[in-house]
Amino acid sequence: xxxxxxxxxxTAYVEERLSTDEFGRRFQAxxxxxxxxNREEITSLIHEYAEKEVSKQEFKRRSDALDxxxxxxxxxxxxxxxxxxxRLFIDWEVYYPECTxxxxxxxEISEQTFRQTAIETKSALEQFLRA
Numbered sequence: 001x002x003x004x005x006x007x008x009x010x011t012a013y014v015e016e017r018l019s020t021d022e023f024g025r026r027f028q029a030x031x032x033x034x035x036x037x038n039r040e041e042i043t044s045l046i047h048e049y050a051e052k053e054v055s056k057q058e059f060k061r062r063s064d065a066l067d068x069x070x071x072x073x074x075x076x077x078x079x080x081x082x083x084x085x086x087r088l089f090i091d092w093e094v095y096y097p098e099c100t101x102x103x104x105x106x107x108e109i110s111e112q113t114f115r116q117t118a119i120e121t122k123s124a125l126e127q128f129l130r131a
Contacts, residue, residue: 001030003081007125010088013115014122020111023118024092031089041066084124091117 001009009030013023045066049059096108104110 003125003129006030006081006085007122007129010118010122010125014118020095020097020114024095027088028092031085080128084121084128088117088121 006027009018009023009026012018013020013027018026045054045059045062048054049056054062091109091114094107094109095111095114097111099108099110101110101112104113
């Protein structure tokens, strides 16, 4: 998916033409199915962390190393796009429909917070596309 296509998808959500769930499903599918994205390695690392086979620090170190090596291969422009979209992806992963802003934790965020991240991502993408 191109930066323009991501921008259109995020705009549809911000303008409330897509529900949060529909947007999240589409965004996640596109982000994770990027042919340049090495899903096997990161999925394996996530599984190891979930099974407590690696510490939080080891997970962070290996995750950062995977990101850096993968992004270095893709080039500067793609790296910038990935960094813009990654925060939205991370927030999608912790979005919980029943969560209110008062109940938020580092592992659960409300729709309001997720929508704010989408608005910020849209703005950043506008700048990225103008550059």
